[in-house]
Amino acid sequence: MSTVLSVDNLSAGYGRALAVRDVSFEVKEGEVVALLGRNGAGKTSTLLTLSGILKARGGTVSVGGRVVAPGRPYAATKAGIAHVPEERALFSGLTVRENLIIAGARGKSELAEVYELFPELERLIDRRAGLLSGGEQQMLALARALRQRPKVLMVDEMSLGLAPLICARLVSILRGLADTTGIAVVLVEQHLELALEAADRGYVLRHGSVVMSGTRDDLLLRRAELESSYLGGAAEQRSA
Numbered sequence: 001m002s003t004v005l006s007v008d009n010l011s012a013g014y015g016r017a018l019a020v021r022d023v024s025f026e027v028k029e030g031e032v033v034a035l036l037g038r039n040g041a042g043k044t045s046t047l048l049t050l051s052g053i054l055k056a057r058g059g060t061v062s063v064g065g066r067v068v069a070p071g072r073p074y075a076a077t078k079a080g081i082a083h084v085p086e087e088r089a090l091f092s093g094l095t096v097r098e099n100l101i102i103a104g105a106r107g108k109s110e111l112a113e114v115y116e117l118f119p120e121l122e123r124l125i126d127r128r129a130g131l132l133s134g135g136e137q138q139m140l141a142l143a144r145a146l147r148q149r150p151k152v153l154m155v156d157e158m159s160l161g162l163a164p165l166i167c168a169r170l171v172s173i174l175r176g177l178a179d180t181t182g183i184a185v186v187l188v189e190q191h192l193e194l195a196l197e198a199a200d201r202g203y204v205l206r207h208g209s210v211v212m213s214g215t216r217d218d219l220l221l222r223r224a225e226l227e228s229s230y231l232g233g234a235a236e237q238r239s240a
Helices: 043-050 073-079 096-103 112-117 134-146 164-181 192-198 216-221 223-230 233-239
Strands: 003-014 017-028 032-036 056-063 081-084 152-156 184-188 201-206 209-215
Touching: 003 043, 003 184, 017 032, 017 043, 017 056, 017 184, 017 201, 017 209, 032 043, 032 164, 032 192, 043 056, 043 081, 043 152, 043 184, 073 081, 081 134, 096 134, 112 134, 134 152, 134 164, 152 164, 164 184, 164 192, 184 192, 192 216, 192 223, 201 216, 209 216, 216 223
Parallel strands: 032 184, 032 201, 081 152, 152 184
Antiparallel strands: 003 017, 003 056, 201 209
8 A cells, every 4th residue: 555644753842842742643545543642642642743734843754755845734625635623614604515515625515425424414505613512513524525535534432422332333434434535634632542443553642752663462362451551541531
């Protein structure tokens, strides 16, 4: 499989403080890679830097072998990076249809592919996004990102506030998209079990740096170490 996303010695921060420190990882075609760690470990800051919202202070981000200009969200989008943030960032006053059409590459209204993945959105097409349930909003956020035809899909804390059954379904959809379309997925997730259910590989961040990495099976074998040393244990995950 060819490498779609390459992150090399990436550093970024807020003011004088570094939130991301020399982070390196790659995501291949059709691969799901999880970024794991406690709250404040640098996971979200890494995604913000990859999408150009937070300007890198060092290192490079490449998509398909081409370096993406740092600190420019438009450049990241043009390169093929789509970002579903933790807060979903929907236009709450617009309808589902309007949110999806705005996201389309050329404003096309053909939504059959969206309905195939998320049939609920078809019956909700004229409802304002702000009136949707949390699960429905997450479906819309994912559908809107996919309308951009990205090479790299980044999803931040997909499970936040959602019922376990909805989470399991969305994880299955992400896994299926990677397998069938070749899209590269970066999944930031506080919950270890959910993340590793979908992921091929994972990287554990602590204080903005990668402190552990491996395949899903490698990390599962080190689960106790993950929970006690980096993820704060099962009790903390349940309360997160």
